[in-house]
Amino acid sequence: LITTVTLNPCMDTGIILDEFLYGGLNRVDKNMYDVGGKGINVSVVIKMLGIQSVCTGINYFDNKEILEKFLNKKGIGYDFVLAPGRLRNNIKIFDKKTGTITEINEKGSFISDEIIYRLKEKIIYYARQSDILILSGSVPQGVDTSIYGQIINDVRNLPVKVILDADGSLLKAGIHSKPYMIKPNIYELEGIMGRKFKNIYDIIDSSRSLVEQGISLVIVSMGDGGAVAVDKKSAYFAPALSLDVKSAVGAGDSMVAAAAAAIIKGLDLADTLKMASAAASATVIQSGTKLCGLSDFEYMLDRIKIIPYK
Numbered sequence: 001l002i003t004t005v006t007l008n009p010c011m012d013t014g015i016i017l018d019e020f021l022y023g024g025l026n027r028v029d030k031n032m033y034d035v036g037g038k039g040i041n042v043s044v045v046i047k048m049l050g051i052q053s054v055c056t057g058i059n060y061f062d063n064k065e066i067l068e069k070f071l072n073k074k075g076i077g078y079d080f081v082l083a084p085g086r087l088r089n090n091i092k093i094f095d096k097k098t099g100t101i102t103e104i105n106e107k108g109s110f111i112s113d114e115i116i117y118r119l120k121e122k123i124i125y126y127a128r129q130s131d132i133l134i135l136s137g138s139v140p141q142g143v144d145t146s147i148y149g150q151i152i153n154d155v156r157n158l159p160v161k162v163i164l165d166a167d168g169s170l171l172k173a174g175i176h177s178k179p180y181m182i183k184p185n186i187y188e189l190e191g192i193m194g195r196k197f198k199n200i201y202d203i204i205d206s207s208r209s210l211v212e213q214g215i216s217l218v219i220v221s222m223g224d225g226g227a228v229a230v231d232k233k234s235a236y237f238a239p240a241l242s243l244d245v246k247s248a249v250g251a252g253d254s255m256v257a258a259a260a261a262a263i264i265k266g267l268d269l270a271d272t273l274k275m276a277s278a279a280a281s282a283t284v285i286q287s288g289t290k291l292c293g294l295s296d297f298e299y300m301l302d303r304i305k306i307i308p309y310k
Ligand SMILES: Nc1ncnc2c1ncn2[C@@H]1O[C@H](COP(=O)(O)OP(=O)(O)OP(=O)(O)O)[C@@H](O)[C@H]1O
Pocket: 184, 185, 186, 220, 221, 222, 223, 224, 225, 226, 227, 240, 241, 242, 243, 245, 248, 249, 250, 251, 252, 253, 254, 255, 277, 280, 281, 284
């Protein structure tokens, strides 16, 4: 079993207007709704790859049906801690005339210590039954940035492998607790190392230093520069494919999902990077928040090249 954790889910409302009238009355031509949250994205891609996962994390009493309906429709199991309040809504207004997008993001509800306590209990419960525990994304107000580090410590003595995909101090504190795998993008890794990278050797060296600190597997995504994977024994580079990129949203989540699937299957580092890169490539050719499909994934899997590095 794979368990994904989403502490800060959201819904996205896309509003398409012929022309956005600032300060005026806007009549909506077309509306789009979507459910977001990095752990949830990871679960969606894991499902596409034919593997079962369960989503846990935080959902909200007042409109808990939104997340539940979405996951029911996808056939993904879930067990969230319910917090008072409502799922935050991120509104994106598309202006067809100018081609601009105006975003209005809600802050979301404040999470109490009691909810965090129950959340940790639940995560430990699932971690006991899981091969892999995936901690992804931001956290809501009231949650300490050491949360992922705390969770990694909580499950330290279980056989579960923890994958961490977060930014800033969430990542820093998490790394301190030595998860099994991390998947920073270049900027997140630069933040951790406190410097800018000059070239791919620099990135591989930095990843090696993290492996030496006790993280078994480091995959660094580099956007249109591809990705590298480093473990104790080897290092590989997967150049990005030249694609008709529609939207990079969810590319990192797709990488994490496919890497988890590869780990479950017991694949080696080269094939893990190959699967991760194929899933990300299959996602960037989808528009908006849409994630990869199986036929695109298989198509990309045949095309991703893996280059060993010294
Ligand atoms: N422009 C692109 N062309 C080809 N492949 C791409 C492009 N952008 C991203 N990818 C693929 O997606 C992978 C992940 O991208 P990226 O480094 O942007 O992840 P991320 O910043 O973690 O994304 P996320 O927003 O999902 O967290 C890359 O390693 C690459 O395989």
